[in-house]
Amino acid sequence: MINFKKILCAILAVCLIFALSGCVIKGNEEVKNTTKASSQRNTITTTEATTTTSTTVTSATPTATTTKKKVTTTTATTVYRYPYAYAGFNPTETDMSVKFNKILLNRDHALPDGYVPKLAEAVKGSGVKLDYRVAPYYQKMYDAALADGITLEPISGYRSFERQKRNFENEIKLYENKGFNKKDATVKASQVVLLPGTSEHNAGLAMDICSLSVDFENTKEFAWLQAHAHEYGFIMRYPKDKTEITKITYEPWHYRFVGVDIATELKQSGMVLEEYLS
Ligand SMILES: [Zn+2]
The missing domain is CATH 1.20.5 (Single alpha-helices involved in coiled-coils or other helix-helix interfaces)
Incomplete structure (x- = not known):
């Protein structure tokens, strides 16, 4: 066990x-x-x-x-701005820090790319537009002229860069068709149409009134503008005797808003905007 x-x-x-x-x-x-x-x-x-x-x-x-x-x-x-450098055009960007009525635009001074002003109808119902700060002055001038039996028909106000480019390039083609080479055609075109971005129309600061013919200078509408445009802040921007400075042919129909004070001073002195601003 x-x-x-x-x-x-x-x-x-x-x-x-x-x-x-x-x-x-x-x-x-x-x-x-x-x-x-x-x-x-x-x-x-x-x-x-x-x-x-x-x-x-x-x-x-x-x-x-x-x-x-x-x-x-x-x-x-x-x-x-730069596609026309082959013809000697190389505009600089204009000074946009100044008051809008003093913005200088010409062959050598361009708007910043893509600039689009705030717009308003120059004359109610016309469909033609200007910078909203300028439009009320045009309306006032239009109404005053109308009271005198004059119709200041707004032909062309604000114009886009694209539209300006088309206008400019069409003008180049016209000169090319007349036998000018591309460079000379571009220079010729620039005396009639401003380079895209350098036109006062691109900023909505200018209006072509009634006609696009030099014969406009023989009309009662032109006479009225010569006597009164400055009272509403507008100047004839490209006079006959200043083409050396403006680099643009005589345009009796193109009116630029600069404000009543500057317009009055320019009218009295006979200066163009380039001379006043320099
Ligand atoms: Zn114009």
């Missing part, structure tokens, strides 16, 4: 030892697994880190695109 008990105890002891050693092995495996998982986690983290780096590189790409966009804008800037 005693021996049987001893044998049983020994068997139990051996079983216990096996059971315990099994736990230790299992435990070791668990430790190993945890290490493996942790190492995998580390790998994931590294991948994330790499991704983050890639993102930084990607975000550098839009910066490059922005730079490209800027270059494109610069190219667009050249559209209106």
Whole structure:
């Protein structure tokens, strides 16, 4: 009996030892697994880190695109003012910090690209527009003339850069058809039509009145304007005897708003705007 008990105890002891050693092995495996998982986690983290780096590189790409966009804008800037450099035209951007009535526009002074004035109808119902600050003066002048039996029909007020460009290039073609080479045709055209962006029409500051013919100087409408336009702030911008300065042929129909004070001074002195502003 005693021996049987001893044998049983020994068997139990051996079983216990096996059971315990099994736990230790299992435990070791668990430790190993945890290490493996942790190492995998580390790998994931590294991948994330790499991704983050890639993102930084990607975000550098839009910066490059922005730079490209800027270059494109610069190219667009050249559209209106510089395509005629072959004929010697390279106007600078005019000073826009002055009061609107003193903005100088001519062959050498252009509006900033894309400039569009706020507009209003020069005469109610006419559909012809001017800068909203100028339109009320035209309406007043129109009404005053009408009271004297004179109709100051607004022919052409505000004109877009695109329209000016078409007008200018059509004029170049006319001279080319007369046998001038491209450069000479462009110079000739510039004496009749201003370069896109350099016209007072592009700023909504000028109106062509009644006619586009030099014969306009023989009309009662012209006589009325000669006597009264300055009272409403308008001047005949391109007089016959100042073409050397204005670089534009005589235009008895083109009236520019400069304000009553300057218009009066110019009328009394016989100066053109270039002389007054210099
Ligand atoms: Zn005009």
